[in-house]
Amino acid sequence: MATLVLDNGAYSAKIGFSQETVRVIPNCQFRSKTSRLKTFTANQLDEIKDPSGLFYILPFQKGYLVNWDVQRKVWDHLFGKEMFKVDFADTSVIITEPCFNFSSIQESMNEILFEEYQFQSVLRTNAGSLSAHHFFSSRPSELCCLLVDSGFSFTHIIPYCRSKKMKEGIRRVNVGGKLLTNHLKEIISYRQLHVMDETHVINQVKEDVCYVSQQFFKDMEISQMKGEENTVVRDYVLPDFSSIKKGFCKPREEMVFSGKYKTGEQILRLANERFAVPEMLFHPSDIGIQEMGIPEAIVHSIQSLPEEMHAHFFQNIVLTGGNILFSGFRERLEAELRALAPAHLPVSVLQPPNPICYPWEGGKLLAHSPDYDEIVVTREDFEENGHFICEEKFDI
Amino acid sequence: MVLEKKTSARVEAGQRRVLDEATRQRRLSRQLEALEKDNFQDDPLSSLPPPGPTARLPAFSETEEPEKKRRKTRGDHFKQRFRKNFTTLLEEENLSDRAEPNYLSAEAPPSSLPPRHFCCVCGFPSHYTCTTCGGRYCSSKCLCTHRETRCLKWTL
Numbered sequence: 001m002a003t004l005v006l007d008n009g010a011y012s013a014k015i016g017f018s019q020e021t022v023r024v025i026p027n028c029q030f031r032s033k034t035s036r037l038k039t040f041t042a043n044q045l046d047e048i049k050d051p052s053g054l055f056y057i058l059p060f061q062k063g064y065l066v067n068w069d070v071q072r073k074v075w076d077h078l079f080g081k082e083m084f085k086v087d088f089a090d091t092s093v094i095i096t097e098p099c100f101n102f103s104s105i106q107e108s109m110n111e112i113l114f115e116e117y118q119f120q121s122v123l124r125t126n127a128g129s130l131s132a133h134h135f136f137s138s139r140p141s142e143l144c145c146l147l148v149d150s151g152f153s154f155t156h157i158i159p160y161c162r163s164k165k166m167k168e169g170i171r172r173v174n175v176g177g178k179l180l181t182n183h184l185k186e187i188i189s190y191r192q193l194h195v196m197d198e199t200h201v202i203n204q205v206k207e208d209v210c211y212v213s214q215q216f217f218k219d220m221e222i223s224q225m226k227g228e229e230n231t232v233v234r235d236y237v238l239p240d241f242s243s244i245k246k247g248f249c250k251p252r253e254e255m256v257f258s259g260k261y262k263t264g265e266q267i268l269r270l271a272n273e274r275f276a277v278p279e280m281l282f283h284p285s286d287i288g289i290q291e292m293g294i295p296e297a298i299v300h301s302i303q304s305l306p307e308e309m310h311a312h313f314f315q316n317i318v319l320t321g322g323n324i325l326f327s328g329f330r331e332r333l334e335a336e337l338r339a340l341a342p343a344h345l346p347v348s349v350l351q352p353p354n355p356i357c358y359p360w361e362g363g364k365l366l367a368h369s370p371d372y373d374e375i376v377v378t379r380e381d382f383e384e385n386g387h388f389i390c391e392e393k394f395d396i
Numbered sequence: 397m398v399l400e401k402k403t404s405a406r407v408e409a410g411q412r413r414v415l416d417e418a419t420r421q422r423r424l425s426r427q428l429e430a431l432e433k434d435n436f437q438d439d440p441l442s443s444l445p446p447p448g449p450t451a452r453l454p455a456f457s458e459t460e461e462p463e464k465k466r467r468k469t470r471g472d473h474f475k476q477r478f479r480k481n482f483t484t485l486l487e488e489e490n491l492s493d494r495a496e497p498n499y500l501s502a503e504a505p506p507s508s509l510p511p512r513h514f515c516c517v518c519g520f521p522s523h524y525t526c527t528t529c530g531g532r533y534c535s536s537k538c539l540c541t542h543r544e545t546r547c548l549k550w551t552l
């Protein structure tokens with residue numbers, strides 16, 4: 001029997017059989033200005049030659065699965081003959097859901113996986129639990145870890161003591177990649193060029209030029225300077241999807257500091273935007289979200305847990321999710337935690353080589369573990385016992 | 397010159413509308429809600445002009461496919477149950493009177509650090525507050541831009 005591992009994120013699905021490697025695929029549908037009548041599903045995005053003004057149809061809202069029509073279209077495509085060719089009767093699926101997933105969504109999940117698709121068996125879990133499994137598999141001597149999962153919809157801080165999720169310590173900061181991209185769109189549109197319709201393009205700008213500052217107010221000063229002294233400012237050449245397929249930063253030596261470029265490309269000049277946008281992860285109150293930033297929320301989480309565990313948590317903070325890829329994220333978080341944590345406790349923040357696929361890789365390991373068959377619910381079990389058996393076995 | 401501008405701005409402030417706290421809060425939550433939006437433009441499908449003789453021929457064959465598929469899915473009964481938005485689902489969970497940790501209780505509490513202020517025009521640290529709307533600005537230049545563009549926008 002095959003096991004399919006699906007880390008079903010609100011923006012991208014991380015999917016692959018446990019014997020194979022992972023693929024990261026958009027978990028949504030798209031419509032484009034150039035072929036208005038067609039709806040593109042998941043990786044059909046690649047067929048759109050001009051993704052300017054790309055329209056998103058997302059199955060998730062605020063991190064929770066609400067649009068099942070869209071989700072099922074994406075899954076039909078992923079499980080189908082063009083992609084993973086799933087033989088449902090002979091396949092087990094490991095699928096992730098957000099922390100505290102609503103009970104009605106959990107029931108819908110059971111019905112769709114067992115009754116619609118008819119998987120042979122199912123393991124529903126949190127991405128954090130797969131990450132924890134990954135972590136403890138590679139460091140069997142550790143007792144605790146604290147996962148920071150910073151994704152598209154929000155950031156979760158989830159403490160694990162061995163395989164046990166410590167629910168009382170979970171904290172959610174309502175800042176994720178979607179908010180950052182929308183905020184970047186908003187400030188660029190106000191300051192220089194209307195890009196409110198260009199989520200796809202500006203998301204790429206964000207990934208290409210934004211970073212987490214190590215010295216926020218110093219960088220503010222630098223980015224206000226004129227000419228060569230301003231080492232923060234970048235000129236970003238926007239794609240036109242004919243001669244320029246992908247946007248890029250002008251190399252420093254080609255930057256024109258005063259006057260205009262003669263090359264005729266469309267350029268965005270980015271200075272404080274580069275680090276003020278990811279700063280929301282550390283100071284949500286900068287834009288009026290009255291919540292702690294990630295470092296403070298981590299300390300708040302650890303303090304809610306038994307004191308004898310504190311040292312273990314501060315030493316094993318593991319970063320997952322797309323926002324971790326902002327350069328400087330880990331260093332800044334470690335520095336801030338060092339300042340906030342009790343002085344006698346060592347602080348260590350670990351960034352896995354692939355923070356986006358770390359949970360998926362944990363799922364892959366779990367699929368090969370000897371007691372896998374005991375933690376799943378089979379279709380037979382579900383037909384006999386219904387939702388009850390899933391509530392018993394799954395820890396969502 | 398800068399000084400002059402400042403005095404004239406102050407005089408003007410006397411005549412300008414001053415937004416009350418409730419309006420300022422509403423405006424802030426509207427701005428935050430906008431940051432949750434999936435799209436700002438219209439769906440290209442809904443903004444299609446009615447098909448006329450000029451419509452491209454291949455476009456018609458493209459429509460047929462999704463329609464056929466839609467008829468085939470047995471999901472009509474899903475429509476009711478499976479199409480609730482986030483707010484409805486959250487309300488149905490009845491979380492506010494639960495003792496165990498849940499979605500609402502997990503939200504990070506407000507920061508204990510002092511708030512930081514940035515110019516709503518240029519994004520640099522700001523020291524001044526617009527008397528009309530409570531927005532922040534860093535210089536008379538940014539105040540002018542702010543008044544001409546956003547000061548009383550989103551205030552309905």
Ligand SMILES: [Zn+2]
Pocket residue numbers: 515516517518519520533534535538
């Ligand atoms: Zn300013």
Ligand SMILES: [Zn+2]
Pocket residue numbers: 526527528529530531542543546547548
């Ligand atoms: Zn104002």
